[in-house]
Amino acid sequence: MHPHLTFHVTPKLPERLEPLRQIVMNIWWSWEPEARGLFREINPELWHRVNHSPIRMLQLASQDRLVELSRDPDYLHRLDTTFRRFKTYLDRPDTYFKKRAADSPLNGPIAYFSAEFGFHESIPIYSGGLGILSGDHCKAASDLDLPFIGVTLLYRHGYFKQQINSDGWQEARELDQNFHQLPVEEVTINGKPLIIHVPMIHRNVAVKVWKMAVGRVTLYLLDTDVPENPHEDREITAQLYGGNKETRIQQEIILGMGGVRMFDALNIEPEVYHMNEGHSAFLSLERIRRRMASHNLSFRAALQVVAASNVFTTHTPVPAGNDAFSPNMMRHYFAGYCADSGISFDDFYTFGQATVHPDPDFSMTILALRTSRHANGVSALHGEVSREMWQNVWAGVPSSEVPISSVTNGVHTKTWLAPEFSRLFTKYLGDDWEDHITDTEFWGRVTNIPAEKLWSTHQHLKSRLVDFARERVRKQRKRNGETPDELRKVSKMLDRDILTIGFARRFATYKRATLLFSDEERLFKLLNHTERPVQFIFAGKAHPADDGGKAFIQKVIEFTRREGFCHRIAFIEDYDAYIGRRLYQGVDLWLNNPLRPLEASGTSGMKLPPNGGINLSVLDGWWCEAYNKKNGWAIGEEITDGDPTFQNHVDAASLYHLLESQIVPLYYTKPDGNLPLAWIQVMQESMKTVTPMYNTERMVTEYNERFYERAAKARSIFTPNDCAAAAALADWKNEIRRNWEQIRIDHVDVAVTDPLDVPVGDPVTVEARVHFGEVNPDHVSVEAYYGESDEHNIISPTIQPLERVEGPDQTGCLTYRGQIIPSDSGAFGLSVRVVPTSPHLVQAHELRRITWSH
Structure with a gap:
């Protein structure tokens, strides 16, 4: 019935x-x-x-x-x-921040915005590395006891569930989450669920607020799937990175502007806002609007307060990873905002465009850069790449001075550490090993762990991985209707005693998942060597719209079915945090071969060393900093200007050579017949050099001391007396902008007898005549800019301020003079420049004005 x-x-x-x-x-x-x-x-x-x-x-x-x-x-x-x-x-009373609080300028919370957070496989509101990094950031903030609040969207359908069909093609299956099956709670005020309203074109979108406890930290989640909204608005938060451009801009308005409105409704006033990638950059616009209303400020005066307390982290040099919207779409969504804020749409639109050679679309990354005084990439190399990539936002400023710093990513060690290794550390490093996670000297103690214990623990985890991989592949093939004979073959796939190499990440084409298959003959020999065979385990998703990435997955799947390859190559579908943990904890070696320098940081490889794994990676992202020639292997050369075809050729040849001549022999060399002692030495070196440095405790501590506290201090300068300092700075900037084009450097004289024979260490006098027009000379700095030079650029420059010594003359010019001292031999270049300066500037180049000598 x-x-x-x-x-x-x-x-x-x-x-x-x-x-x-x-x-x-x-x-x-x-x-x-x-x-x-x-x-x-x-x-x-x-x-x-x-x-x-x-x-x-x-x-x-x-x-x-x-x-x-x-x-x-x-x-x-x-x-x-x-x-x-x-x-x-x-x-706990003795946390990092409790001990630091008395001397910290932070008096309010840090609001951390990200489009995704990856905490655990059972909470599917993440897609990949960005979300996992956000989740690990929150966990470390909890461990450190920072006053920290996360903000994101609560997606009804999460990202997507990956299924590989019988043709090896990725298919996306939609999730449908019941929020009452997640560890989230409704946020209530006076016993009623909190609903905020976010203006969007000619309507208000209702947004429900949920919260999740992450240790000592709270994460707030915004949800438009409420009865008050029409169907199209209920769908805004349906899926992470789903829909079209229209969906994306709506999601980013809800995340950024809705998040700020939520804090107002909760009577929470964050002291610092951290935008993790550009998806949340509209928060700056809402913050400006609210500051204008509460303190009767102009748009640009309110901007000074907002930008001083904004932190922005950019995560990718890949153009597709930086959202941008068309002029028509931006006018459609923000014409009303401009009218309310007293700013013309054309002026508003410049906040999403470069100063030099602007693209027609409005860039969320540029909006975040223009409305933040504290910005960073996620590795030292990515900082360099970002400074060059976004140099056109700062017209005329050398890339080395573009105000984008770097904080190298890390991982939350406890999240990714196998319990078996945790017990090993407790036994041989001490019960308090977690309190020494960033202590490099402490981690030298890993040599106290007996080699046989280290090896047997790792082998146990690898055995578990092999069983897990077989089980997952068997389920996948059974679902696709494969024959009993084919299913039985899965039991012979992989081997517990073979060198096992893992590759798992988003299948974007620049990550080159199929580089391994560029020489099938050499690969066949590696897999089938009678004494020293190798096996590979793959996992990863391609974005549903990325057919190139799906084709890469299909090629890997093809090899898992090809005779001579199928027993040594496995692909585990529906990559998530659980599959990641099994792989990070079980493989011997982690393969990472992106097209340099497109891997901003990468964190998957950081999860291996605490579990006894080793990295084999292109010198990109974090590995440039971590690799010391003893703790793993580097693929290829540090190519900076080779085209992709050339890089593919060089890196594939290097990958095979390393495997054949170094890695495989080292793994199978067992002097005592039982243990690969030289391999274990590399394991120990990897563990003791990577673990204490590439963790989120170090990373978040660095964010706090270099960015959050500086942002809080800068904010405290601008907020007193109804933001009087902010208003004064905005007026000063307007005056400088209005008159800057009147500045010119009329003449530069360098006092050298022979330009081809300047002795090292001898002072050289530099003199410049500068015409200022209506610009007050006290509001600028005249500087000599010099250093070793190639044909086009001054390399590693030194900046020497020049002093005013004469003037004005009959033409209105002032004379400036100073000395430079060449510190080494070689070809040197010199220029003179004028830059605006004020004690209230948080960034040296935030005004984006600079005049050079010609």
Whole structure:
């Protein structure tokens, strides 16, 4: 009989198990294996079925099993112990920020905006590396006890579930999340759910607010799927990176502008705003609007306060990763904003364009750069690339002075560390090893771990990975209707005793997942060597609109089915954090071969060393900094101007050569017949050099001390007395802009007897005559800019201010003079320049005005 009504029955949690309810609603459990173990033990089969979701375990566990556990002394002891650790963590008095707070300029929270957050596979509001980085950033902020708040969107359909069909082609399957099955809670005010309204064209979009506890940190999530909205508005937050440009701009308005409105509704005033990638850059516009209204400021005066307290992190040099919208779309969505803010649309539009050779579209990255005084890339190399990439935003400013710094990414070690290695560290490094995560000297102790223990622990994890890979591949092939004979072959795929290399990431074409297959004959020999074979495990998703990436996946799948290759190559579909943990913890070697320099940082390879893994990577992103010639291997040369075809050729040849001549022989050389001692030395070197440096505790500490506290200090200068300093700075900038074109450098004289024979260390006098027009000379700096030179540029320049010595003369020029001292031999170049200067400038070049001698 068809039921008249269906409903869900949830078990009653016995009183003795009540601590589980508190643990489940704080995703501290996502980086504490003992906590996850408590939920897994309720029903291991159900645990895997619900994708390791603690909250679903409590919703679906049998009542009898919960009663049984409530009477199990061993389980209750572990529950009590874990709960005490949880409470101790939350209440710990000696955290980094508690010890620093008295001397920190931070008096309010840091608001961290990101389009995605990857905390755990059971919370699918992330797509890949950016989200995982955001999640790890939050976890480290919690560990450090920073006053930190995250903001994102709550996606009804998450990203997408990947399925590989019988042709090897990626298919996207939509998720449909029930938010009551996630560890989120409605935000309420006076007992009612909080609904904010975000203006969008000629309507207001209703946005519901949820929250998630991440240790000591709160993440707020914005959701437009509410009955008050029409269908099209309910769909805005349906899917991460879904839809078209229209969907994207709407999502980014909700994220940025909605996030600021949410804080106002909650009566929270963040002191610093951190935009993680340009998706949230519209927050600057909402902050400016609110500052104008609350303090009766002009647009540009309000901008000074907002920009001083904004931090922006750019994550990609790939153009597709930097959102941009057409003039018509921006006018459609922001004409009303411009009218309300007293700024013309043309002036507004320049905030999303370069100063030199602007593209027609409005760039979210440029908006973030123009409305932030603190910006960074995510590795030292990416900082350099970003300064060159966005140099046209700062007309005439040398790339070395473009105000984009760098903070190299890290990973949250506890999240990605195998519990088996955690126990090993506790035994041989000490119970307090977690308190020394950034202590490089401390990590030298890994040599105290006996080689046989290190090796046996790693081999155990690799064995588990092989079993896991076979199980996942078997399920995939069974779903595609493969024959029993084909399914039986899966049991012979991979081998626990073979050198195992992993490759898992987003299948963007620049990451070159198929570089390995460029020489099939050499690959065949590597895989099938009778004494020293190699095997590979792949995983990763391509964006649903990226057919090039899907074709790469299809090529990998083809090799997993080809005779002579199929037993040594596996592809695990639907890559997520769980698959990632299995791979990071189980493979011997991690392969990373992007087209340099398009890998901004990369973090997957950072997750290997704490688990005994080693990196084999192109010298791109973080590996440029970490590689010391003893802790892994570098593919190819540091090519800076080779075309992609040339790079592919060089890197493929290097990859095969390294594997054949160095890596494979080292792995299989066992002097005592049991242990590859030289390989274990590389494991130890990798562990002790990478682990203490490439972690989010170091990374977030660096953000706090170099960016958050500086932003808070800058904000404190502009906010007193109804933002009087901001208004004065804006007026000064307007005057400088209005008159700057009157500045010219009429003459430069360099006092050298023979330009071809200037002795090292001898002072050289430089004199310049400068015409200022209506610009006050006290508001500029006249500087000699000199250094070693090639045919086109001054390299590694030195800047020497010149002093006013005469004038004005009959033409109105002032004379400036100073001395430079060449520090080395070689060809030197020299120019003179004029730049505006004020004690209230947070960035040296924030006015984007500079005049050079010709």
